[in-house]
Amino acid sequence: MFTGIIEATGIVQNIEKKGENIHFTLTCPFTQELKIDQSLAHNGCCLTVVEIDGDQYGVTAIAESLIKTNLGQWNSGSEINLERCLKFDGRLDGHLVQGHVDRTGTVKNIEDKDGSYFVTIQYSETEDFTTVAQGSITVNGISLTVAKSENNTFSVALIPYTWEFTNMKNLKIGDMVNLEFDIIGKYITKLMKNNATLSL
The missing domain is CATH 2.40.30.20 (Elongation Factor Tu (Ef-tu); domain 3)
Known part of the structure; x- marks a missing residue:
């Protein structure tokens, strides 16, 4: 973990x-x-x-x-x-991440917001994974907050420290990134799909 x-x-x-x-x-x-x-x-x-x-x-x-x-x-x-891996004698500064990449996404846009950066990523449409605004997403292993969420597309805002300290500074439009969606969201999505199937 x-x-x-x-x-x-x-x-x-x-x-x-x-x-x-x-x-x-x-x-x-x-x-x-x-x-x-x-x-x-x-x-x-x-x-x-x-x-x-x-x-x-x-x-x-x-x-x-x-x-x-x-x-x-x-x-x-x-x-x-x-x-x-996480040591359970310290603070959880990000969110719970399994290290199990769900799929890849493609960088569609990078905006320099005068020091911060707004990155938009698109992934193949699927009912299994979703994002919500202010929810958590892991991009190339980085715990980030979703700033904007749309169908199979989301955007994240990065502070200068995260941009410079990680490999995000090397990103270009069209690059492939690893995505791990929030585990709680994945469980809820699966439960809702199962309930919808049972009600048919």
Whole structure:
């Protein structure tokens, strides 16, 4: 479980395809604090640390993760948002995030609001996922508040710190981002669909 509060960014050093999977080697400021089998969210996707070598560590993304996320678009040098798993002896500064990416979205517009940034993202229309204004959404692992919600489109407003401290500053129109919708909203959506089916 995560909070969507990014600890640091990491840099992809090497990419190795192994069958249908991809093994990534990265560096980050806290590599020396990591341990084998530890869960670490990469752009919001929970991956297990499988090796540590000096200032580098390795994770493997299986085919299922590659299908649902933007991991397959990473290159050597890509900057990745990182968060270690939640410790239950501290404050929950973001919202409850599972690290299970639901789908990807596409950046449709980026507005510079004289220091803050208003980013609009579109995702494939589906009844399974929805956003609401002032609700929570995770974009590339970042816990954000929905500023505007429409059918299969939503916008978020980012303060300068979030923009500069994460990889959001690298976004361009047309880029693919990882999305994890609010878990409470997902449960409510499923319950409503089940109730509607039972009433037919």
